[in-house]
Amino acid sequence: MRFINQSPLQRLRTSLLSRYVLIIVTALVFIPVLIPASFMASWAVNRMLMLGGQETYQLPYGSAYELEQMWHKHAKALAAASPAEIDARLSALKEEYPDAALFWVDGAGITQLQLPVQATLPKQWSAEDTIAFMKAGINADPYTVVALIGGDEQAKQGFMVFKLPRSYLTPQGRPSDSRFYGLFMALIFGIFILLSYLFFRDIRKRLLRLEAAMTSVGENGLPSPTDEGRPDEIGRLEQAFNHMVNQLEEGRRRERKEEELRKNLIANLSHDLRTPLTVLAGHLYSMGNEPLSAQGRQSLALMEAKLDDLDHLIDHLLSYNLLASGKYALSMERQDVHRIVRESAAAWYPIWEKAGMTVDIDLPDEPLRWAVDTQGFRRVLDNLFQNVVRHAGTGKYVGIHTARWKGRPALIITDRGPGLDAASGFKGAGLGLAIIELLLREMGLRLDAESSAKGTRFAIFPAS
Template identity: 40%
Template sequence: MKQGRSLFRRYLKVHFMFIFLPPMVLIILSAFVGVSVNEVTLNTLNQFYAVLFVFGFIIVAFVLISWLFFLKLRKRLTGLQEAMAFSAEHSSFPQPVPVQSDRMDEIDQLGRSFNWMIRQLEDSRAREHEEEWLRHRLIANLSHDLRTPLTILRGHVTRLNRESISSEGQSSLAEMDHTITRAGELMDDLFAYTLLTSGKHPFEPASTDITRLVRASVAAWYAVFEEQDIQIDADLPAEKTFYWEADPKWLTRVLDNLFQNIIRHAADGKYVYIAVDIEKEIILVADKGPGMENSSYERGAGIGLSAVRFMLEKMKLVAGFSSDENGTSVTIGKALPKSNPELNGRIPGM
């Protein structure tokens, strides 16, 4: 990078001239010209006053030039500071600062480097958005395209079920049908997560009655749990409630995902506990399944749980998971209790 004129070097040159030039001129005039007033040579006292005046002038000029220099320097540095502070307050890239290419001193070089950094960050964000869009489009296309072969496979499985085959063959066909169903559910989770992270599902927070929302979700899933012979133990206050600033649709989707995971991975426990704690302002969902480490959670629930965490984080909520061989409990709230096992003690049979 081409080195421009140095701001501080010019500052030192000007100060050097004001400090050394006036005394030198005074000495030369005193030595060769002589100073007289009304043809009377100045006495020693008058010479002292003259020297004092010169040095006073030097000090005043020094202070004035220094003050102007640092005032101008502060103004230029403040412009850079305000540009950086604007980006920090608004979570966006700052606007480029003006730079005088003909001057190009240290401050202008700093401003040019600052502008170059902004351009690099903008280019990086643009590439990141483009790559994210391509990734979301690829996932959406794959989720859509893979449904066709799964549908064909399910058709062949249905046709084979009509044929007379052995019991082992029937068991294999049932396992194939279950695997096809599971693959379809995973693609649905992946597609839903892609839509969430790409902003396709708008986030519309509002003051939400939590007890009423949980009660409506339980009522919607009641028939599904009954069909799977899952006992429902709901602890929902009849009159008391609390409110969260959350998106009701997103919070309902979170509960739907948790209930769906119970059907998929913990249906053998035949039990689900759903509670709303008014005092602690939390939602608790628990089951008596084999636990996340001993079930198919690890093989498939990651995408669904990632979608849950994404939505909760967007709503400024957190989810705590507690799981062992006796079941899994999920606690949702703004500030979770320090120990989830304490909550397990409130669940019948846990």
């Protein structure tokens, strides 16, 4: 019991709860360190990618500042230009910026050339439309630049608009810093989840191993010991389980030893009693040949009856001992039970007649075939018939018939005696009935009893 004498501090240190709390605390402590480290690692990776392939990651149309300067420059250059010249300049710019959307509005607020055509634009612009359009373009996608034709000091020629999706303002082909930051954070949480998974997988593996040890049964009918792991809660549970198995094995050994002593005692006692009983029987027989008074004859008959009862009890003890030890040899054979019952009843009929009992035997002509040992089944019937004579003789009745019992064909033996003790059942009625139960169990049969003050019914039927 190497875990039993652990101090509270040792138990806390080896506890599963302590180990998992350590994992969580480590994760919480490292989060403030790992988040800045993730930023720095993400920046470094992006920097390396930019240095390693700068030409590949340049903006296709330049930066937003460069586009804004370009658009205002072209707008200022169109001062005093005719509508045709403005259209020509916008067409040229469309070829230079094919992914952009261009249009212009003249001084009267009428929409002119659209490259491409945009159905959402008003044909006639009011001051409110212009203000709303410019407000909606602030920090919006697409990126929008509005410039007055002829320059900021000129407003008579109208204005022209340049619109470009903001995706063209992001370096193309290069992952953003946020993606690498997310990758590093995912890696950190992945490590935490992996550690948690390994922790609980180890617990599950050990619990399954303990479950297998609990459910598997060895040759002795007891669970097998399991390997003891780390000195944590599961390790202490494994140790307690092994201690329980050892105690069960020790108890089983003591039980077998006591059972063997009991069987030897019964066997020796039964054999030792045979000799004085035989001598007593001989002397009682000799006394029976002597002239005796009527009271002497009565006492002699009583002694002979009790001696006979004692002889039967010894037989029962020997039979029970053999049955309990599994040494009672049975020769199982499928045969007609009705025939065996009729033969046994015929042998007992004179005894029942002498006791003044009414015999009611109602067995059908159809055979009732069970796999039984002939001598063993006769022994069962003899014990039941003897029980009727000794314990239910006052009822002056014995009935033998067949019927359905719990859905199976059964042999029913009935008496009208005072009944068995309801608290103990038929097992408490005597050693003879205990022998009956053991014999029937060996033959795959069962014995049930229904008892009341009006009598008892014994039912013999197949166990399955």
